[in-house]
Amino acid sequence: MELLAQVLVGGVLLGGLYALMALGLALVWGVLNIVNLSHGALIMLGAYATYYLFTGTGLDPFAALPITAIVLFVIGWLIQRGILNLVIRGPMFNTLLITFGIEVILTYLAQLLFSADFRAINPPYAGNNFRVLGITIPLMQVLAFAIAIGLTVAMWLFLLHTRVGRGIRAASQNLVAARLYGVNPRSIYALTFGIGSALAGVAGGLYGTVSQINPYIGGPLTAKSFAIAIIGGLENPLGVIVGGLVLGIVESLTALYAGSTYRDVASFGVLILVLILRPTGLLGRTT
Amino acid sequence: MADALLETRALTAGYGEMQVLRDISLAVQPAEIVAIVGSNGAGKTTLLRAISRLIPCGGEVTFDGKSVSHATADEVFGSGLVQVPEGRQLFxxxxxxxxxxxxxxxxxxxxxxxxxxxxxxxxxxxxxxxxxxxxxxxxxxxxxxxxxxxxxxARPRLMMVDEMSLGLAPVIVDQLLETMTAIRKEGVTVLLVEQDVHAALSVADRGYVMETGEIVREGSARELESDPEVQRAYLGEV
Known part of the structure; x- marks a missing residue:
C-alpha cells in the first residue's frame, strides 16, 4: 500500500512536469495549426541552457530559468519568422517535414556542441527529501512540479485575461475576423511560437533537475507532449494538466507492475486509446 | 470629390485567375449612409474584402485622404475603417x-x-x-x-456592414436598421452592403447598384427606389 502511494505521488509529480512540456506544443498547434516536431529538441536546448548557466556561472538552476526562457523565446521567434513563416499557408505535411528537419538539425548541433555525454543539473540541495505519512518526496521533484503547474496556470490566466492573450485566442478561433479586428497574424504567430519555445525551454530546465539529459531526449518528449495535447485538447491550457497527470500516473503504475521497460508502451497505448475513443481529446475543444 | 471619407478609383480585385471586380469607382462622404445593393454574386462582398485588404486589389483606395492601397488588413482597421463581415464571423x-x-x-x-x-x-x-x-x-x-x-x-470612422439581414427575421432587421441610423447620428459613416434592396434603401442616403462586378447605377436612395429598372430587377414590382 505504501509502495503504491509512493508510486502514485511520483506519477503526479512527473505529470506536472509533463503538463508544462506539452503546453507549448498545444499552444502552437492550436494557434498556428502546426504540430511542431522540433518541440522536444527545444526542450532539450532549454535543458542544456539551464545546465550551462548553472555550471558556468554558478547560478541556481531555478533562478536560471527566466534566462533560459528568454534564450528559447528568441530561438523560437527566429525559427518562426525565418523558416516556418515561409510555409505557414502550406499543407500540414510541409510543416511536419520542416519541423522534423529542424529537430534533426538541433539534435546533431547539440551533439557537436555539448557531446553525447549524459549530464545532470545537481545543485547542492539536490539530494534533499522529506517524508510525509511514510512517503518519501524528493525536494527537486516538488519544486519542478510546483513551477510547472504554476507556469501552466499563469499561462492560462494570461490567455484568458490579457489583451494579447485574447489576440492569440482570436487568431486561433477565426483568423479572418482576427485580421479584420487589427490582429497582425505575422507578429501573433511569431509571439506564440516564441512563447511555446520559452515554455519548452523552462520545461527542459526542470527536466534536467529531476532526470539526466543528453542530446537525444527530444524525440520521445515530443511524442509524449503530443499524446498529452491530444488527451487534454487544444483549447483549454488547463487540459494539459489533466493530460500530463494521466500520462505521469499511467507511466509510474506501469513501471511498478510491469517493469520500467514498458513505460513508453503504456504512455503511447493511452494515446492510441484516446485517439480511438475521443478523437477531439478527453476535454474536447471547450473553454 | 476631394473631401470624401472613402474613395475607390478603378478598383479591381479577384481570386487567383478569376477577376471579380472591374473598375469600381465610388465615394462615401462623412456621416453618410451609403448602400451598395445587387443580387447574389454581383461582387459586393468581394468589394468589401478588397477595401479591408483581405484580398489583393488593383486601382486606388483612399481613406480619409490617405492611400490604403498597400496597407495590411490590420493597418486599415487601425485607421478607423472597420468591417462587420458577412456571416458575422464572431469569435x-x-x-x-x-x-x-x-x-x-x-x-x-x-x-x-x-x-x-x-x-x-x-x-x-x-x-x-x-x-x-x-x-x-x-x-x-x-x-x-x-x-x-x-x-x-473600435470607434470606427466608417463602418462597413456586409449582408446584415441575411437569415434574420424582418423584425430584427428593422431594429438593426434603426440602430444604424442612431449610430450615424453619433458621426459614424456607414457603408451598407445588402441583398435586401428595400431594407438598405430605406435607411440609406445614397446607393450604388452592382451587377457582375461593376457599378451600373448610382443615385440618391429615393431616386434608386423609384427607378423602374431597379424596381423591376430587385424590388419585385412591375
Missing part, C-alpha cells in the same frame, strides 16, 4: 464581452473601453443579459448585434 468560443473587447484590440485607453462597453449594452440591451454567454451559442439576431457592437467598440 465563437469567446463570451460576448470578450468579442466586444476584441473590437477594442488596438485601443489602449482602458477606462474609455469600459465606458464604451456600457454604451454598447445600452444600445443593444439583449447583449447585456448575455455578456458571459459564448457568442457562438446565441441566435442569429443576437450574433449580428454582437458583431455590430464589436465593430463599434
Amino acid at each position: 465563437d468560443r469567446m463570451s460576448v464581452e470578450e468579442n466586444l473587447r476584441m473590437g477594442a484590440y488596438r485601443r489602449g485607453d482602458r477606462r474609455a473601453i469600459d465606458d464604451d462597453l456600457d454604451r454598447m449594452y445600452t444600445l443593444f440591451p439583449r447583449l447585456s443579459d448575455r455578456r458571459r454567454q459564448l457568442a457562438g451559442s446565441m441566435s442569429g439576431g443576437e450574433q449580428q448585434m454582437c458583431a455590430m457592437a464589436r465593430a463599434l467598440m
